[in-house]
Amino acid sequence: MPDIVKIVEASDEGKRIDSWTSEQITSESRNRLQQLIKDGNILVNGSAVKTSYRMKEDDEVLVHLPEPEPLDVEPEDLPLDIVYEDSSVIVINKPRGMVVHPAPGHLKGTLVNALLGHCHDLSGINGIMRPGIVHRIDKETSGLLMVAKTDEAHHSLAAQLKDKTTQRLYLAIVHGILPHDEGTIDAPIGRADKDRKKMAVTEKNSKHAVTHFKVLERFSRYTYVACRLETGRTHQIRVHMAYIGHPLAGDPKYGPRKTLPIQGQALHAVELGFTHPVTHQFMLFQAPLPRDMEQLLDGLRTNVFK
Numbered sequence: 001m002p003d004i005v006k007i008v009e010a011s012d013e014g015k016r017i018d019s020w021t022s023e024q025i026t027s028e029s030r031n032r033l034q035q036l037i038k039d040g041n042i043l044v045n046g047s048a049v050k051t052s053y054r055m056k057e058d059d060e061v062l063v064h065l066p067e068p069e070p071l072d073v074e075p076e077d078l079p080l081d082i083v084y085e086d087s088s089v090i091v092i093n094k095p096r097g098m099v100v101h102p103a104p105g106h107l108k109g110t111l112v113n114a115l116l117g118h119c120h121d122l123s124g125i126n127g128i129m130r131p132g133i134v135h136r137i138d139k140e141t142s143g144l145l146m147v148a149k150t151d152e153a154h155h156s157l158a159a160q161l162k163d164k165t166t167q168r169l170y171l172a173i174v175h176g177i178l179p180h181d182e183g184t185i186d187a188p189i190g191r192a193d194k195d196r197k198k199m200a201v202t203e204k205n206s207k208h209a210v211t212h213f214k215v216l217e218r219f220s221r222y223t224y225v226a227c228r229l230e231t232g233r234t235h236q237i238r239v240h241m242a243y244i245g246h247p248l249a250g251d252p253k254y255g256p257r258k259t260l261p262i263q264g265q266a267l268h269a270v271e272l273g274f275t276h277p278v279t280h281q282f283m284l285f286q287a288p289l290p291r292d293m294e295q296l297l298d299g300l301r302t303n304v305f306k
Contacts, residue, residue: 003063007059008058009057013055013057014054016051016055017042017055020055020061021033021063024061025065026162027154038051043062045060075120076113076114080092081095083285084283089147089157090132090146091144092145092147093143094137095142096141100133100145101133101136112132119149121150124151134154134161135161137269141265141268142269143267146272166272166274169272170268171224172226173222173223173225173250173266173293174248175221175259176221176223176246177218177222182214182215185241186210188202189207189236191205199238199239209236212227217297222305235254238254241254242255249265250264262292270288272284
């Protein structure tokens, strides 16, 4: 894979190199770019730098992207709810409770293991642990996500996410009664200061984040909402809804421990739309609400949960 050389413009002066490279190299995850910086595969003016390096105007940045390592994650014969598949992309309806990709200490039973058991032609851009994975949804969130089968498709889908041209709609049940029928939450998200495993609305090392919500139904102590993502930050809907005082049901990480009986947050990625990387046609997919959330709504409508 040829090296990439870029010159820093005046408007980018002062940005951290890991942030700047993630804007410039959209095909790579920020975590991978940070590792490339640490490994000396990204040089500034011919020298290795730390991930905290601040860009200067006219810096020459050389990015070396090593060839993806051979996949060694074990394929598994696990059930997959395939909504759509062709030679470039797969759209999956992920069940609640399934991890998207392997990580140290959790190498089996993930969506990636199931995908490798289903087909071996997945994009290798994100390395051996995340083949084909363009974006993720949390383990305890159900619903749609797109997977790239080729590097060309991966580049296209990643660019669409960056350019905010994908369409992503979620359904959620939240604590409390939202007073407004619809609204927009525009608040930056970054790592929480006191708990690095959590995200929070913060100005410190944060990223721009926008969530649009619309009330679908109100109950005595809960609200059923649709949330449309404009950006895609880690835990975005969970953090934003908690930020306005309406955390998701089933999400004690960001809300109360006393909640509705569901294994994980009551959040479902119901709609996913993107432009096909080869045909360039816009495609829109939907996944029905899972049974556990249907049961919660039935219970709320009949005042079972008081």
